[in-house]
Amino acid sequence: MRIKIKSRKAKIGLGVLLALTILIGATVAFYFWQMRLQKPAEINMADHMHHASPSSHAGHHTTTSTGTSCESLTATDSDAPVRDFDLTAASATIRLDNGKTVDAWTFNGISPGPELRVKEGDRVKVTLYNKDIEDGVTIHWHGVVVPCSQDGVAGVTQDAVMPDERFTYDFIATVPGTYWYHSHQMSSIQAEKGLIGQFIIEPKTDPYAVDRDMAGLLQKLGSQYVFNGMTQGLIVPGKAGDTVRLRLTNGANDTLEMGVAGAPYRIVAMDGNDIHKPGLLEGKSFNIGAGQRYDLLIQLPVQGKVVVGSTSEDSLKVTLGIGAEPVTTASGDLFSFLDYGSPVPGDKVDSLTIDKSFELKLGQNVFAKSINGKSFHEIPPMNVKEDEHVRITVSNEGGGDHPFHLHGHTFRLLSKNGEPVKGSPIYLDTILTKKDETYELYLVTDNPGLWMAHCHNLMHASMGMSMMLNYEGITTDYRVGTKSGNLPDL
Template identity: 50%
Template sequence: MIKQSKTISMLLLLLLMSLLATACGFHSGYQSGKYPEEINMAEHGTHHHENGGGDGVSCADITEAPSDAPVKRFTLTAAKTTITLNNGKTVEAWTYNGSTPGPELRVKEGDRVIVTLANKNVEKGVSIHWHGVVLPCSQDGVPGVTQDAVWPGKSFTYEFIARHPGTYWYHSHQQSSEQAGRGLIGRLIVEPKKETFRYDRDYAVTLQKLNDKHTLTNGQVDGLKLDAKPGDAVRLRIINADNEVQWMGVAGADFQVISIDGQDLNGPDVIRQQWIPIGGGQRYDVLFTMPKNGQVQIYSKEQPKLNLSLGHGSAPERLNKNAKEFDFTTYGTPKEDGITPDMKFDRTYQLTLGLLDINGKQFHDIPPLIVKEGEWIKIRFDHKFGGPHPMHLHGHLFKVLTKNGKPLSGSPIYADSILLFRGDVYEIAFEANNPGLWMEHCHNLGHAANGMSMMVNYEGVTTPYRVGTKSGNLPD
């Protein structure tokens, strides 16, 4: 009986820890003394010679080669700002160009994107990480790894080619659990040279929780209204900038899921009345046709204020909370690409996910995954304990191979994040074709700030920057 009581008490304690961790999107582990004074993320957890020692190429020198690509220039100024929400309330926020989300940046596939980030008055320093974008190491926006944080009065210019069309977003990666939560986020849309799907209207929406208090859709409280007329084909790009999984429903029309994490699906099926689980940092694009009479509504099952409606007329009946859950592993049409679970991989890694740890370790105590340019890498994620973990890999697109030992049977899924619930086991694969030093972390940013953050390091790549309290570079 005593042993059973102790077990129950321990389970209750772990549950409380999990609830606190889930709610701690603002509270960075760095502030609680978990980070060292200084650490070189190119060398930690491995012998110096394994990562190329001092003879390697510096991440800072891996830049975009000159080209004659069309240039799109932007300036984003980070600042502490008092904003007025559409319900009349004034709140303190950290913004890009005075708003949260910041400006939507729209470019074309193949454009050379040049963005100057200026820091007006955010004392902790800022950066911009281009979430999901495959770009040179030096442009990834991770303080202490790819650059120094941008301090008040300073600036940094990012430059990369928008090679992959799709739905992306940007956010500060300096103490991102705090800074993204305070409002330093925005959308990046890369329009394709040639459309795969036809649509009349193209909308992008950002779901966020500002200051851990205000539930916003494109910066608006209590929902958002978008214009569409009967018969319009609507592409809706849903970006989850919140830490929590958003179960999104489409009411009033049949729809297709046409893209995940910015990557088009092959032969997407027409479906109806299904809940789509969108993890922190993930993006889902849906396509539907407006009905002749009535509205289409898209909303969160758990947070009713995260909603939007399109069109006029009568509102559709809401989805039953027990409606079917969308399953990407069987959705769409298969297409051979030569990347299979049983192909030869150069290296295979196991990552076991706990409450706030990976393989039982946290932060820089987690050994990096070492890769070499040209190799094929397989990672097996095994979620053993805790809440949902949307695991995000910087600098690469990967293919999802299997779920719980079963190969996917629908469209190939290429992504930069994989959402795992407790008990899930996924295998993913990627080609090591982008030399650099890349973060792999949970995009529930409260989890990342409290331990679930590690590195994927290429052999021979170094960095002149340092993470830690001495430099003030504190990425999570």
Template identity: 60%
Template sequence: MTPKRKKKRRLYVVVPLALLVLLIGAAMAVYFWQIRLQKPVEIDMSGHRHGMDATAAAAGAHYHAPAGQSVSCDSLVAGETSGPTRTFELTASRKTLKLDSGKTVEAWTFNGSSPGPELRVKEGDRVVVTLRNRDIADGVTLHWHGIKVPCSQDGVAGVTQDAVLPGEEFTYEFVAGEPGTYWYHSHQMSSVQAKKGLMGSLIVEPKAESGTIAADAEASAFYQRLDSSLLLNGSARGFNVPAKGGEEVRLRITNADNETMKFSVDGASFQVVAMDGHDLHEPGWLEGAIVAVGAGQRYDLLIRLPEAGKAVVRSPSADDPAITLGSGPEPERAEGGVPFSFLDYGTPLPEDPEREAKPDRRYELKLGQSLFVNTINGRSFHEIPPLTAKAGEKLLVAISNEGGGDHPFHIHGHTFRVLSKNGVPLRGSPVVLDTLLTHKGDVYEVLVNADNPGLWMMHCHNLGHASMGMSMMLNYEGLTTPYRVGTKSGNLPDL
């Protein structure tokens, strides 16, 4: 047989096999995307009781409400406070924005900008926010990320309210609790609407200076990605914080992107004074450390400027917008810094009964990931049985990242105490979070105090992962909701 005939014969074999592999791959891709895009018709997230969706109904049949009278989520409202009332209005609308980079983007905005206006209140204030929808066709909501609001005010379409459609409005009311750095975003089709720009910063200032970290100046750094552009407070260029040599600046960093961001502080020493709005106990001074902030997380840094020169806070990419503090010679860019770890940072509390608290219930959440589906314990979204609790209980939750990639896990309406990582107990300051950044192979144990009765979403705050299935519920026994998630109602919180 001639070489030419041998080559043709190989082609007769190889080409059909290659086509077969491509066809099988395409069929599998279509199958998984159909699963991914198959939205439930109607789900009652208070117990995964389903209507018009037999498959989902079978998945949710495990739930049994306790005996006795049930309580509706929308009956749980803000309590009394002696603080003043602060009122705000946010109007959601489409707008063409011209960035300071010269790029033009079609954005969804609050009050004509993205991010929307920073809402700044004091501890104990009654916060009243009226949301209006001008022209976002699928509806919008406001979720208060990290704030312990009553169940009815959590802003999750189909769980705590219906999405606010064009021409409609909804008024949120809650009492600002623990001081700290928080943020807000729409939780209707969250992976789409946050990416389009429906988000903003929320700062709760302490009502008294005593017991808080003193600083000479303060600034907020709100990072988001809008149409592939990384923006800092809406700018592609960054900003400058006026400060003098020797002064200390509190910098409130919010990562509203879907990916982990890493920061260096060049030219100055600094402390991590708060994480997710909660102060750390006796934080130490750091130099050259690299701080990783997961999607949805907030880190407050206290930066001590040198007597001569300035400091620069930036990410590894030279194209990302940076924060300059003070003036003077440019500091050298840090190379190969040591990653910041909260495992042994700061000091323990002199008395800490929660460290030895005994849980009432134990749960295990295994975060999985494939090319097309993201899972918790091998299931996706409404197929995942909810965690259940009674008011006053303590829940020990083991969270493991088995699928690879970064999964910043967020729990609505609650904070949690991080007890250990990979079997090693925390040795420094107590760490209280609402969003936990996990890397592949990480296993964390966290303690959740069931102190806010309601129906609460739990999900990866890479919102694309949440939309692909990594989203579930924490439900208090006896709690119900009149709202429904699904195509029938149009409420799709994690699309």
């Protein structure tokens, strides 16, 4: 229907509204342009707190003779079975199952890219070819503990792979679990454009008798949420009594609350790490923060379907089994990992030694996201040595959801708001923090390198909530900044 505007007043009102819209639009555009301008020209992330010194870095950079370069830290030779994959990054127009088209950036023509599945212990070789992504691309293996040179962070562990260039990633799939991959060049732009995919390491021996193993990646493509690229949810067939392992990954920026209706379920792993003796959950929902993974184990009931779905986005769901739709029992009760599962016998969490502690206060205002009041390369790195026992206390002081992700390591969760983890040990690579929450993380520095630590709402990372955990003596020849074009978190 076309609305005719008759009155002069209404016309003026509309004009003012239009002018305001243009003004606001221009301000926002100018702001983002400014943000981009504020990116450093050239920063060495191994040494970025010294870059301001005028005398030492006069336009040239050298590798210190005493250091070990990140590039030299590679996967050790082994006779592990090799799994080869090719991923081609290219722009493409994708037609979704609802008929709409999206201009996306794809791996092998699709988004999400192909699900890569390997077995525990395999040597994984993935050759990335960039067909036409002009800013260059990389692949970061989120949650997978890889050697520094394979971490896929533009300007830290490699240069962005430019059009018609290749880069082969090579690492051992050590810890079985649910992981994912995404570009870490201009990550906030490139992940949302579609350069993401699932990476599954299957265990040599599965502790569970699973009839179906299904991975589901949640993502925002264009302006809409999709599940493995589908707008209308996923369907997993299966008969009564079947046990399904559903591996959920949140590849979007926002926290998604997921509920399970129709059957009790267990959360058997978080971020690829098994929960010890996970109990049955009924009617509980759980929050899956950006970058996090939850593995659910569900036995299909004698009658009716099971629906695993977002409590806010109707179409974002997985329907398992056959029969009648379940009666939804959304209690609003949230799962807590503080007392889930049971402790591992002999595990002495109370006597863990701490050599070094860091406190990170996550903050934000309208224009920037910060850690301890500073943004990105202004944030002093967490400096560590090999084989230290480190505690990191992360506090969300600014509000908003900040899923804090650390590269290269799996950390153990010690406490939330002062309350210790009493059930199964919880090992994660990404901890969702909400307003006023404080988490204590523990890790052993056993993977020398230069590692990013950032909010996995990648928009927040691009606005400054991104820093480094640097091992003493590790250097890099790569540079972050507008000069090299390596902008990992733009």
